[in-house]
Amino acid sequence: MEERIQHIFDKVLKKTLTLSSIAVIRFINGSFGTNHPLDSNITYNWTEGYDDDLNKTIADGILTINGRLSYHFEAQIGPDEEMQFRVFEYGYRHALRERNSKNVLKFPEPLIIYLYKSGNIPDEDTILLDFGTQGYFLYKVKNYKLLAHSLEELNQHQMVILIPFMILKFRDELAKKRTPENLQALKNFILNDILGIINQNVVLGNLTLADANRLRNLIAQLYRYLYADYEECQKEGINDMVEEGLVLEMDIIEHNHKKELEQKEKEVTEKVTKEVTKEVTKEVTKEVTTYTACNMLRKGLSVELVQECTGLSQEEILQLKESLD
Helix, strand or coil: CHHHHHHHHHHHHHHHCCCCHHHHHHHHHHHHCCCCCCCCCEEECCCEEECCCCCEEECCEEEEECCCEEEEEEEECCCCCCHHHHHHHHHHHHHHHHCCCCCCCCCCEEEEEECCCCCCCCCEEEEEEECHHHCEEEEEEEEEEHHHCCHHHHHHCCCHHHHHHHHHHHHHHHHHCCCHHHHHHHHHHHHHHHHHHHHHHHHHCCCCHHHHHHHHHHHHHHHHHHCCCCHHHHHCCHHHHHHHHHHHHHHHHHHHHHHHHHHHHHHHHHHHHHHHHHHHHHHHHHHHHHHHHHHHHHCCCCHHHHHHHHCCCHHHHHHHHHHHC
16 A cells, blocks of 8 residues: 555656756756756666556666766655665666766765655764675665645646646645644645745746646646545535646646647737738839830930939939930
C-alpha cells in the first residue's frame, strides 16, 4: 500500500519536471541557488524499469543542464531512513552511465522533496564514505520540507511547479475530522490561493498556458486521490466545486488568451492589408500619371505644361519624351 502511494507521488513529481523548459529551469535555479539561463537545454536521464505487475516505472529523476551539470530530484511521502542511501545509489549509477573520462565519476546534485509534516527532517542528510587508508568523504543530500513553506515562499523561490503538492497541507487535518470550516478552507485554498499563484505566473511568463493546464490537471488528480472519497466532500458539494472551479478558471484564461491572439492577428492583418493597398494604389497612380504624360507629349504639349498637370519632375518627363521619340 505504501509503495503504491509513493509511486503516485513519484509520478506526479516526474510530470512536473517535464513542464516547459522555462518553468523547470526556474525550479532548478530556485532549488539550488543556480543561475542557469532560461533557454538552457535540458536532458532527461530517466531510467526505466518494471514493477511486480509489469507496469513501466521511472526509477529516478535526473536532469542535465546544457550537457554539464546534473540535478537529481526525489519525492518522499513518508519517513524512510534509507532514502539518502537510495539517492546515493541512483547518483552512482548515473555517474557510471554518463562518465566521459575513464577515471572520473560525476555525481548529480541531489534534492529530496519531503511531502509530509515532520519536525525531525534535517535540512541536509550526510553519508560518511569511508575509503579506508585513503580517508573519508561526506556525501551531502539536500532536503526540502515542502509543507513547512507557504505558497508565497514557493513562488518567491521559483518553485511553482511543486504547487500541486501543496494541497497535502490539509491531509492530516481532514483525515481526523471534516468540518464545514476546514472543507471550505481546502476549497478556498485550491480555487483562490493556488490558482491565483498559477495565474500570476502565467501573466508574468514564468509558466506557459500548457504548464498551467498540466498543473491544474495534477491538482485535480491529487484532490481526487486525497479527498474526493470523503463522504462530507461529496455531500457538501466540495468535489463538484473544486472540479468545476479548476476547469472554469483555466477555460477563462484560455478564452482571454485566445481573444488576445485573435485581436493581434486582426491588427496585423489590417496593417498588412493597409500597407499592400497603399503600395498598390501608389503603383496604379504612377502608371496612370505616366500614361497621361505620354499622351500629352504625343499631342505636342510643352514639357512645362505636362509637368504642371502631372506633377512629374522635368527629368522624368524628358525621359518619357525620349522614349517616345
